[in-house]
Amino acid sequence: MKALIFGNLTIDHNLINGLSITAPGGASFYTARTLSNLNVKTTIISPYGEDFLKKYLPKTIFFPKKALANKTLIFRNIYQDGKRKQTVDNIKNASLTSIQHIEANLLTDNDIVLITPILNNISPAEITKLISRSSSSLKVLLPQGFFRKKINKEIKTVSCNMPGNIFKLFDIIVVSEKDCQKIDYLAEKWGRNKTIAVITRGEKNATVYHQGRKNEYPSFNVNKIKDETGAGDIFTAAFAYAFFKSRKIDQAVNFAHSAAALSLPLLPKELKYGLEEVLGFAAYNGRNINI
Numbered sequence: 544m545k546a547l548i549f550g551n552l553t554i555d556h557n558l559i560n561g562l563s564i565t566a567p568g569g570a571s572f573y574t575a576r577t578l579s580n581l582n583v584k585t586t587i588i589s590p591y592g593e594d595f596l597k598k599y600l601p602k603t604i605f606f607p608k609k610a611l612a613n614k615t616l617i618f619r620n621i622y623q624d625g626k627r628k629q630t631v632d633n634i635k636n637a638s639l640t641s642i643q644h645i646e647a648n649l650l651t652d653n654d655i656v657l658i659t660p661i662l663n664n665i666s667p668a669e670i671t672k673l674i675s676r677s678s679s680s681l682k683v684l685l686p687q688g689f690f691r692k693k694i695n696k697e698i699k700t701v702s703c704n705m706p707g708n709i710f711k712l713f714d715i716i717v718v719s720e721k722d723c724q725k726i727d728y729l730a731e732k733w734g735r736n737k738t739i740a741v742i743t744r745g746e747k748n749a750t751v752y753h754q755g756r757k758n759e760y761p762s763f764n765v766n767k768i769k770d771e772t773g774a775g776d777i778f779t780a781a782f783a784y785a786f787f788k789s790r791k792i793d794q795a796v797n798f799a800h801s802a803a804a805l806s807l808p809l810l811p812k813e814l815k816y817g818l819e820e821v822l823g824f825a826a827y828n829g830r831n832i833n834i
Contacts, residue, residue, distance in 0.1 A: 569616070570661055583654075590637060
């Protein structure tokens with residue numbers, strides 16, 4: 544399998560219950576790490592700095608091949624009382640490469656294409672260009688960046704200003720309930736036809752809207768949570784992988800829940816589990832997956 548990921552890599556500084564963690568991050572990192580661990584040949588299109596440690600994505604192809612700046616986009620995540628406050632630095636180095644400047648061979652013949660904005664820094668025109676060159680791929684969107692606005696250095700939640708027709712281009716959309724107060728209203732619209740719209744809700748059920756129907760899928764219980772950053776991104780990558788293999792929503796959701804749950808007791812650099820571990824954890828929790 545081959546996958547292409549388009550979106551920003553970051554370096555994350557996380558403060559969780561007084562514990563400070565610095566690690567590679569961004570939806571591009573977590574989706575790439577997950578897919579690589581599942582033996583998917585993965586390419587990331589993202590700007591990054593000389594400070595980004597590629598060793599955490601040893602099997603991944605990077606475009607551009609070399610760092611274009613000294614510093615990578617920084618996200619600072621402060622978790623307190625179940626809420627997250629985010630600030631950003633080095634945003635001047637975060638501009639995404641225009642589709643017309645990307646090597647054509649990277650954009651074609653991918654089984655899965657994921658667009659993973661963490662800032663609202665990709666235009667509808669660029670999305671349309673990328674999707675038009677990926678007609679045979681499973682097209683996946685993590686739209687969290689569409690609900691964000693940088694005010695000074697802080698990230699605030701805002702209404703999505705992306706045209707509705709953009710969402711119809713995707714086979715799968717995965718979004719967190721924390722990204723938007725009216726996310727069920729939007730996901731129901733996205734999932735009226737062919738698009739599978741999934742809402743993740745942490746330890747609660749995931750909700751799937753598809754062809755006008757709504758279904759709930761329970762998550763797995765996790766006793767120890769070390770770092771929840773990136774769990775939704777891991778869910779997305781795992782869901783896309785399992786759906787590509789099985790074409791069954793229930794199998795894909797259970798696989799994604801298992802992969803996300805396994806990440807919670809781990810730090811980003813410890814995310815080394817693959818297919819056998821994900822299937823095994825699901826089976827241990829009474830859910831047998833056939834993909």
